[in-house]
Amino acid sequence: MKVAMLSEHASPLAVVGGVDAGGQNVHVAALATALAERGHEVVVYTRRDAPDLPQRTPLCPGVTVEHLAAGPAAAVLKDELLPYLPALADELRLRLENDPPAVLHAHFWMSGVAAQWASSDLEVPVVQTFHALGTVKRRFQGRADSSPESRIASERRVARSAARVIASCTDELRELVSMGTPRERIDVIPSGVDNRHFTPDGPRAERGRLHRLLALGRLVPRKGIDDAISVLRWLPDTELVVAGGPDATALRDDPEAVRLKEWAEQQGVAERVRFIGRVPHADLPEQIRAADLVVCLPWYEPFGIVPLEAMACGVPVIGSAVGGLLDTVIDGVTGMLLPPRRPQLAAAAVRDLLDDDERRARFGAAGARRVAAQYDWSRVAQCTERSYLRAAAQRSRRPVLLRTAPRKESVG
Ligand code: UDP
Numbered sequence: 001m002k003v004a005m006l007s008e009h010a011s012p013l014a015v016v017g018g019v020d021a022g023g024q025n026v027h028v029a030a031l032a033t034a035l036a037e038r039g040h041e042v043v044v045y046t047r048r049d050a051p052d053l054p055q056r057t058p059l060c061p062g063v064t065v066e067h068l069a070a071g072p073a074a075a076v077l078k079d080e081l082l083p084y085l086p087a088l089a090d091e092l093r094l095r096l097e098n099d100p101p102a103v104l105h106a107h108f109w110m111s112g113v114a115a116q117w118a119s120s121d122l123e124v125p126v127v128q129t130f131h132a133l134g135t136v137k138r139r140f141q142g143r144a145d146s147s148p149e150s151r152i153a154s155e156r157r158v159a160r161s162a163a164r165v166i167a168s169c170t171d172e173l174r175e176l177v178s179m180g181t182p183r184e185r186i187d188v189i190p191s192g193v194d195n196r197h198f199t200p201d202g203p204r205a206e207r208g209r210l211h212r213l214l215a216l217g218r219l220v221p222r223k224g225i226d227d228a229i230s231v232l233r234w235l236p237d238t239e240l241v242v243a244g245g246p247d248a249t250a251l252r253d254d255p256e257a258v259r260l261k262e263w264a265e266q267q268g269v270a271e272r273v274r275f276i277g278r279v280p281h282a283d284l285p286e287q288i289r290a291a292d293l294v295v296c297l298p299w300y301e302p303f304g305i306v307p308l309e310a311m312a313c314g315v316p317v318i319g320s321a322v323g324g325l326l327d328t329v330i331d332g333v334t335g336m337l338l339p340p341r342r343p344q345l346a347a348a349a350v351r352d353l354l355d356d357d358e359r360r361a362r363f364g365a366a367g368a369r370r371v372a373a374q375y376d377w378s379r380v381a382q383c384t385e386r387s388y389l390r391a392a393a394q395r396s397r398r399p400v401l402l403r404t405a406p407r408k409e410s411v412g
Helices: 023-037 082-098 109-119 134-144 151-161 170-178 225-234 248-253 255-267 281-289 305-312 343-354 357-374 377-393 406-411
Strands: 002-007 041-047 056-060 063-068 103-107 126-129 164-167 186-188 211-216 238-243 273-277 293-296 317-320 335-338
Touching: 002 023, 002 082, 002 109, 023 041, 023 056, 023 063, 023 103, 023 305, 023 377, 041 082, 063 082, 082 109, 103 109, 103 377, 109 126, 109 151, 126 151, 126 377, 134 151, 164 170, 164 377, 170 186, 186 377, 211 225, 211 281, 211 305, 225 238, 225 255, 225 343, 238 281, 248 255, 248 273, 255 273, 281 305, 293 305, 293 343, 305 317, 305 335, 305 357, 317 343, 335 343, 343 357
Parallel strands: 002 041, 002 103, 041 063, 103 126, 126 164, 164 186, 211 238, 211 293, 238 273, 293 317, 317 335
Antiparallel strands: 056 063
16 A cells, blocks of 8 residues: 655654654654555655755655655744645645555644645545644643644644544543544554564663663653652662753753753752763663663653553553553553652652562563563554555545635634
8 A cells, every 4th residue: 555644843764852853753653664564655754854855765665755845944843833834735735646645644733734735635535643632732731832823723623534533542532532533533553662672681771779760751841850850859779860852962951951950959869860861762772671660750641652662671660640651551560650740659659669679570571561462563553554444445524624725724
């Protein structure tokens, strides 16, 4: 099957770890690769965000990345990309006309808007994965939410217009249904993990005598790294390694890293917190294996690939009972789930597991078995392929609004 994907801000070629480059980039790259391994031909379209990028470049056999000119050929924050969507849609439409795919898979809401415009009248069904929902972001971030005002309304329309919507977890399924998305058009398909790369056996980063916790991810407030730092107040024999953000050399200029370091000082634990900056994806397993536990304490989490990566390496997760973690981490079996923003409770759970080597090993082994059985990318690709086939079999039902005058209405 010929598959086109649109991932407007998240290129599968990007270096992950920065503010806008994380799970979606990893997801698009891995899903496209796994679909190609199943014999599909995949083109991933993404916005050109640097002048020297080739127009087409192979990602792996069967997957090509195409850069679309829309807005400046430079980095633009994703929350400032909306004005460039019409140009992105026009560029995409030309490609789809020349080489029509069986399905167009849009990643994130803005790709959804552009995909609907680009494919209108082309008989190409759109499959939509949101990766995050504006309603949830607004609920948790309130006025700190820098998304465009039109996001929530646009997401509703995109969800209603897509041939199929892929929810990455049960929590997102509930949100989508409450937004008015017909249940029968939603497939629940999680993200995956590369079980060939993230394995329990293999090299470990060096460490000293303290117990070690690892917090890994983009340095953004909602990831709850402050709470992971606060946990150390109750655990004097434990250190925290924070991986993510810019390269280690640029951490001192990163406002969030500076804020977190100040927080660690205020909590009196700064000497036991080490910020190592962005870690190349290829080097992550050894960092994960060196930890006794991986702490993921977000306020909310649309999916969360990091808990899967931890479990794949045989390391238990201390996580918030939110979003995707409710599906991926089995409380009391592969880790512990706690209410978000309660570091003292998280510290107690960490203590229990640090004091019980046998239980920790059991949790680790159970996590590795779970992700190998449920979350391998080949399995995720197989489920996604079924969703594509359903989409191709049913006509996309686009409301009149999206077919007629979408641009002014959404961009203005
Ligand atoms: N990541 C990485 N290096 C870093 C920080 C993060 O490779 O320094 C990867 C991490 O391994 C995971 C992804 O970025 O695959 C983050 O995905 P997740 O779904 O956990 O969070 P999101 O970024 O989508 O909020």
